[in-house]
Amino acid sequence: MPNKIHNMAITLKQITSYQQADLEELYSMIFHFYKEYDSLHSISKTSIGATIKQLIKHPDNGSIQYVYNEKNEIIGYTILIKYWSNEYKGYILFIDELYIKPTMRSLGYGQATLKLIEKTFSNVTAFALEVSPKNNKAQNLYEKLGFKLNKNKTLLKTNLTHP
Numbered sequence: 001m002p003n004k005i006h007n008m009a010i011t012l013k014q015i016t017s018y019q020q021a022d023l024e025e026l027y028s029m030i031f032h033f034y035k036e037y038d039s040l041h042s043i044s045k046t047s048i049g050a051t052i053k054q055l056i057k058h059p060d061n062g063s064i065q066y067v068y069n070e071k072n073e074i075i076g077y078t079i080l081i082k083y084w085s086n087e088y089k090g091y092i093l094f095i096d097e098l099y100i101k102p103t104m105r106s107l108g109y110g111q112a113t114l115k116l117i118e119k120t121f122s123n124v125t126a127f128a129l130e131v132s133p134k135n136n137k138a139q140n141l142y143e144k145l146g147f148k149l150n151k152n153k154t155l156l157k158t159n160l161t162h163p
Helices: 020-037 045-057 109-120 136-144
Strands: 011-014 062-068 074-085 090-100 126-129
Antiparallel strands (some): 011 062, 074 090
16 A cells, blocks of 8 residues: 655646637546446546536536646546535535545545645535545545535435436
8 A cells, every 4th residue: 555645736727718629537536437437327528528618608607627736647536516505504515526536545535635725715514525435544544624414315316307
């Protein structure tokens, strides 16, 4: 098992333009994310592109951010969605996806990324995320960082008539 890197200088960089050639690495990471944790979910470059375009056009709703390590290499990405909650009396930042490349895992980058997200978005009332039931390692990390199972169950109904 690799040793954890201490005092890492990771950075987040928001994707602010839709340049197809620059997004191939993002597509690759997203496809790997879904293959690992939700292989039954269908994802395409078209749907990823729609998400990118939506968040570029409406940055108040959220963002997609690359995660860079101290060598300025892309080691992952995160999709962050911001919305108002009456129950929590303020904005919630939903960490829709957080992905660290397999070769960079167990080095502390996931934890450092979450801490940087909390520091960067310190004006929100709460942070939320989902974790695959198969991903015990990530769930343990999230709990270690103070995330708790919400008392309510989230139910989801998809609109199958919408593309």
